[in-house]
Amino acid sequence: MKTLDKPVPPGGTIGxxxxxxxxxxLAQAANALGLQALIYNDQHGAPAFQVTPLQLAAPYDDRATLAGLANVCDVVTFEFENLPADAIAFLAEHVPVRPGPAALATTQDRLTEKSFVAALGLKTAPFFEVSSPEQAHAAFAQLGGEGILKTRRDGYDGKGQVRVISAEDAALGFKALGGKPCILEGFVAFSFEASVVAARGADGSFAAYDPPENVHEHHILRRSTVPGRLTPAQVMEAKAIAKTIADALDYVGVLAVELFVGKDGSLTVNEIAPRVHNTGHWTIEACACSQFENHIRAVVGWPLGSTERHADAVMENVIGEEAHAWESLARSGALHLYGKKDAKPGRKMGHVTRLSPRRSL
Ligand SMILES: Nc1ncnc2c1ncn2[C@@H]1O[C@H](COP(=O)(O)OP(=O)(O)O)[C@@H](O)[C@H]1O
Ligand SMILES: [Mg+2]
Incomplete structure (x- = not known):
């Protein structure tokens, strides 16, 4: 078993x-620090394969590939949370995995995640376990109002969710979601959405970025604006929420906490992403050290970089066919395209960040 008593020096390899x-x-940020990035993807032709020669393509639970990955890497991290937990547990027996398997297990299941957040004394939407149509019926009766039924695992960009307005709806929704284990959440009539992206180092150091205000369209992030409409007190509270969660998970790396900002000013935790996050892409241009660089720094045991913001920023996703307008997008701001070939509807093809001089907040 490899250990990480000391930071990984330049030239080291991060999986x-x-x-x-x-x-x-993440691979680009690793390269900028003189580290090598090895990408492991379950299919050929992944966007990240274009930026590093070190690559593995195999199913995520392939033991031989996982063992090979452990062998060549000093530390392993991941870009998404819907990984088979036993594969990560196996990997963690051979090589340090950051953030650790426990953080992943807590956050990849909406029921364990919400229970964990509530146990920390943080606000969540009311939620109920739903594992059968009868339970869906009963949960709606207890909730007593509009809700959202979500599969506990594998949801993203609003996939695996249905709005429900009656007990019958809830039972039908459960079946429509394939009868998978679900939670029923109360619908939060928020004023707007925000998120906080933060880094925690192996030594427990912590640094949070300013929380952007986020707008979703068709359940996909459209735009992140920083500063948003959060008050200075809400900005402080959002960062404190991220610290409470990161400390409780003994987290190493970057995480994001999605928030609902209530009409009463309260902050409700929607979900935790144990990874870099779309609402942190603006940090590449607007901060001294981006979320990607800070994630790499944290997982290799380096000091965290400054999360200080030197500009105001608006980050917009380039979705599906919008990518065809790359020329005018390139004219309008800092354009990032991800190298994806098919501009399928709803697919995140890139993003563009527009900066303006920082106002006082
Ligand atoms: N309980 C809720 N009340 C109101 N809106 C919600 C609720 N849960 C989710 N949403 C809306 O749906 C979006 C996606 O839901 P989320 O739980 O974040 O799943 P995903 O994993 O797809 O991001 C949220 O950003 C929010 O706009
Ligand atoms: Mg979300």
Whole structure:
């Protein structure tokens, strides 16, 4: 078993599981620090394969590939949380995995995640376990109002969710979601959405970015704006929430906490992403050290970089066919394209960040 008593020096190798845009931008950040990035993806042709020669393509639970990954890497991290938990547990027996398997296990299941957040004394939407149509019926009766039924695992970009407005709806929704274990959440009539992206180092050091205000369209992030409408007190509270969660998970790396900002000003935790996050992409241009660089720094045991923001920023996703307008997008701001070939509807093809001089907040 390899250990990480000391930081990984320049020239060391960091394994990144997942070869999408997050893995790609993590690999680029690793390269900028003189580290090598190895991308492990379950399919050929991953966007991240374009930026590093070190690559593995195999199913995520392939033991021989996992053993090979452990062998060549000093530390392993991941770009998405829906990984088979036993594969990560196996990997963690051979090589340090950061953030650790426990953080992943807590956050990849909406029921354990919400229970964990509530136990920390943080606000969540009311939630109920739903494992059968009868339970869906009963949960709706207890909730007593509009809700959202979500599969406990594997959801992203609003996939695996249905709005429900009656007990019958809830039971039907459970069946429509394939009869998978679900939770029923109360619908939160928020004023707007925000998120906080933060880094925690192996030594327990902590640094949070300013929380952007986020707008979703068709359940996909459209835009992150920083500063958003959060008050200075809400900004402080959002960062404190991220610290409470990161400390409780003994977290190493970057994490994101999605928040609902209530009409009463309260902050409700929606979900935790144990990874770099789409609502932190603006940090590449607007901060001294981006979320990607800070994640790499944390997992290799280096000092965290400054999360200080030197500009105001608006980050917009480039979704599906919007990518065809790359020329005008390139004219309008800092354009990132992820190297994806098919501009399928709803697919995140890139993003563009527009900066303006920082206002006082
Ligand atoms: N309980 C809720 N009340 C109101 N809106 C919600 C609730 N849960 C989710 N949403 C809306 O759906 C979006 C996606 O839900 P989320 O739980 O974050 O799943 P995903 O994993 O797809 O990001 C949220 O950003 C929010 O706009
Ligand atoms: Mg979300």
């Amino acid at each position: 990144i599981i997942g070869g999408g845009q997050l893995g790609r931008m």
